[in-house]
Amino acid sequence: MADSTTIDLGAEAVEITRGLLRIDSSNYGDDTGPGEREAAEYAAGQLLEAGIAAEIFTTTSDRRAGVTAQIDGTDRDLPPLLLTGHLDVVPAVPGEWMHAPFAGEIDDHEVLWGRGAVDMKDMVGMSLAVLRHWHRTGHRPRRSIALLLTPDEEAGGAHGAHWIVKHRPDLLRGATEAVGEVGGFSVTLPNGRRIYPIQTGEKGLAWITATLAGTAGHGSLINQDNAVARLTTGLAALVGHPFGVELTPTMQTFVAVVSDLVGEPLVLDDMEVLTSQIGALSAVVGASVRSTINPTMLQAGFKHNIVPAVAAAGMDVRFVPGQEEQVLDRIAQYLPSEAELSFANRDISLETGFDGAVVEAMIAALAAHDPDGVPVPYLMTGGTDGKAFSTAGVRYLGFSPLKLDPGLPFWGMFHAPNERVPLAALRFGASVLDDFLRRL
Template identity: 45%
Template sequence: MTEAREVSPSPAEDEVVQLCSELIQIDSVNTGELDTIGDGETRAARYIQQKLEEVGYETWFHESVPGRGSVGCRLAGADPSRGALLIHGHVDVVPANPAEWTVDPFSGAVQDGYVWGRGAVDMKDMVAMTLAVARYFKTAGIVPARDLIFAFMADEEAGGYYGARWLVEHHPEHFEGATEAISEVGGFSITVDDTRRAYLVAAAEKGVAWATLKATGTAGHGSMINHDNAVTRIAGAVARLGAHEFPLTRTKTVDAFLAAVTELTGMEFPAEDLEGSIAKIGPVSRILLSTLRNTANPTMLTAGYKANVIPSEASAAVDCRILPGSEDTFREQVAEIVGEGVTIDWVWQPPLEVPFEGDLVDDMKAALAAEDEDGTAIPYMLSGGTDNKVFAELGIRGYGFSPLRLPADLDFSGLFHGVDERVPVDALTFGVRVLERLLRTC
């Protein structure tokens, strides 16, 4: 078992819970629609800017449009010839319905050993941990091994077009020299037996492909026979696509994950029952199972303006997630399933897959092992997407690494965008310790 730490908590450990709570209290909801988004992202970014400048950082701040603020800074390292490490996060969160929650989702309540609220795991926890470590390094005069770039962006929850993508297109100088990055949805633990934990580091992400299906037809009175009905056409296309099951596809990262779990636990993953075997891993399997095949989930339907009027147009939104290696064929497959008479407009972010090897990976493993000798870092694929996709366009190799040691009975994956989102206090302080170790020496 891991022995208790005998050293005193660092200033970063001391303040991370308060930082996380205060960040959650800033309502930075991203609805995805400019006319319904307030200034919450800018207020969150200004809060971070103030905390950074308070300890002596020279920061940059940009609003892509009013209310959509992003902020960052750089800490010089001992060896400027080495590639810089980008540590990035997003300040926006998805909406929350207070009536469904045990606590006010924007209270940042600290109770029962958790920090509660929208963004607690996605991803104001990592933002707080990063901010706490950045402040500690600056005040203590700690010089890391290489340059560290800290960046906190708007709009990740809607594709990053007013955040990371806007920055890459308009201010790439902020990321000059960066070769690698760490960000969200990785580095968290799952308990594999009574004592041992696996820490899942995201070395791959499915691509994000948002499809808008559109059908046209002949407008007319609802009482009359109409064989050219746009609503019928779009409904059929959506039904076919939503019911379609894409084939199982094994990728390099998924195979590496399965091999690592087998080595740790002895579990087998036979091809004839791959999904059933993965489901036995526990709640995180809802993410893992989604990385075995491409998916296309209808999410929105739009048609008509009156019950007795057949409209001339109808549309649907479909959230598609695609595996590495599927980029060249997926759109054609969807078009075939949807059928004739329906057009498809795409918003496309390709999948991402990077090697789970090299000095940074070794350093992540070592930092985790130093804080949890019963823990092992293993690669996995994220079923969603992060801003790592955008930074990959600058040649930056990104990993999901927001280290958290979690209780065995916590359904962590269910908290992302879920009700009663919360993060354990102990997990935040653990994550700070891991990040301190990693960012000093990596």
């Protein structure tokens, strides 16, 4: 695929992604960040400059902005496909980076650095490049494409996707299916086989604070009702009884396909063996095949010799589709019965089949550009805007294609310092995205 049109598309994908990376749209989680307006203006500007009608919309304030545009297809009987991405990024601590996080630097190895390089200004840049390319070359898709760039994905979408579903459902433009993050990028297994995990589901989440009241008193005395001791004992018991493997249809397919590629059944209950089989991907897969509970915060006391009246623990709970109740029951079973549980965040799990015209188009586009790559569905451990969209009846698939060097620790770069993407991966991704959308 080395014709001049493809080269232009790839070059534009790089330039536009770079432009987005130079804009600080950090989301601190509490609406104190700079907001997404500047990124929205940049993205809308790229479309308007190419002659595509694009609009900026705002959500809960002037700073919280996104972009909407529609490319009308030739078959108006088909509902549009929602092509979606978020404009915000998680914050970056510059001192932890080898290149400044908001400079869009390209290093000597043709790698583009910056917060958002993989999550997910890369996909936004590729999407904008493809739509510009179509407009320039006069291509009209069969199925309409509704572009929706959102604010506030990184803090759960109360100023973004959830707000849109509630207050501006017209921005979904009647779409029944959406494509966004997190999937479609290659992962090379230790034996050299290359897979493309495509997100067809998400675990549900509950951020729980457990608060336990006890009897306060002098630290030198016997205290049978020490809130710190009782709460941490319960937490230890909870963590000591991890959830067993629970394969949803998505991960049944994943395990079957990848076991075949590895040449032996994946050993899901032994992380060491699993890592030898599938490399660093084991951290993701290990958490995709079971519900998990991670204690993440502890709060109690103020002096060594005083037993405090209250202790509290924060937990990040992620359940596989269908296990929410069972997981909450388990927490209630192991923590002291008087512990009060409150939810700082709670959201649904999702799962859809690895089938239908959209999935087939993804598979065909990947096969055309990387015949040795094997597309496979997977269940994402985190959450995306897909949760909000699905409450509006939109089926969500994570497909932001990139072909990556085997050595690149891609999964490890999400929300981490030194986020970066090779230019070749972006060029490949833009071509695959273009091909995929043309097949719909």
